[in-house]
Amino acid sequence: MAVAALQGVSLTIARGDYVAIVGPSGSGKSTLMHLLGGLDRPTSGRLVIDGRDVTTLSPLEMAALRNDTIGFVFQDFHLLPRTTAVENVAMPLAYRGMGGRARRELAAEMLSRVGLGHRLAHRPNQLSGGERQRVAIARALVTGPAVLLADEPTGNLDSVTGQSVLALLEELNAASGVAVVVVTHDLEVAARARRQIVMRDGVIVPDQPGVTGAQPAPEIVDVAPSAEPRFASGSGPGHPSGGSGGAAGAAGRLPRQPLDAPGDLR
Template structure:
């Protein structure tokens, strides 16, 4: 399990201000993602798990509490510094893949390296190698619309990992895939987690998917209601892996 902390959140809150109304999406979340961990983030819609994902990935900033990603306090970073932190530390996998259209698989995978300032030749080499690791070494120059859903998500996973991040944040990565393809993608993620030591944090609705994670964090109404790590330390209810379980 543990090791050093890749991400550390202490009493983190996030409140949205919409038309003068304050909407608290997160209300004091404390958790640590360790290097190499495998975490499932579960909870009903509106429980705050997506907000938490965005915060953990440095896409958003907390309105309260302390959030440290890769040893750096998010609140102290400027927008360009935060962008660089995302580039170096985090890999994102989205439910809807978010691949660039009209752009080959290898160029899609190489995209994060563009913003790291890697030259074109090295970009292609590293992207091609990464595509090989996700089993798409023969599809380098295919465009997203020439690939199946499962293949597109593999390209997205390769893109997330091409920068050697410490944390891979996956938001419903199998949500748009059929069960067979989804299972294969999940296996790939688990395999990469095991092989490369990248921490995997996955938001999911699927109880079966969540059950495979080493650690489960359940959320409801903007707070963590169950954390299998913390629970196992405090009270032994580790088995409840269902969505919204533990409340």
């Protein structure tokens, strides 16, 4: 039986945005992030990335769109363990057919940009947690994506290191205009973002400042249920009131099985 992890969720990420998705464990934050990043597809509803409705794309086209548009950062870094920092960062460029030398040059430049120009040949186990997350951020940004999706990026870091990683994300957002989406259960982390999306039981909690506010720029990612008003929890047809484990048939829901399938960028 499918678990409805998200229901009636409607969200637009604009270019240059800095958004926090916040909520308790199990509220659907990671599911929403996977959806925004095109790692999962909605079972119903709409997902538009960079103007393209992803439901029309083949898996290969989807992978190419992700590689062009989206960078991912995870709580546990997801670096290749026996691979140097520069090779880790160069990896997404290989999918584009870029030559080895050009890849390494660009990767080294990106590592300098995140303060790791002196750690190019270090492997992950020779780096601190904060340094590993900087490598992961460099890898996410080396392709010049429009949006960086970070799932609990400070979750494995002490608070001082976590602050400096957030400061780096903010600096990159301001300097390069990459939209940043930070998924977190930490209200202090969320408070730093320009707007907060609050989740509970698979729905966005309405009446949050900024959620319904005007978009500052053209959208980069847009997810919406098919024939639903913006916040449909408990009101629309087929929506069980309160809770994520209801009957089938509601718009915008997503079964969880695909989450464990390895994505090519993870």
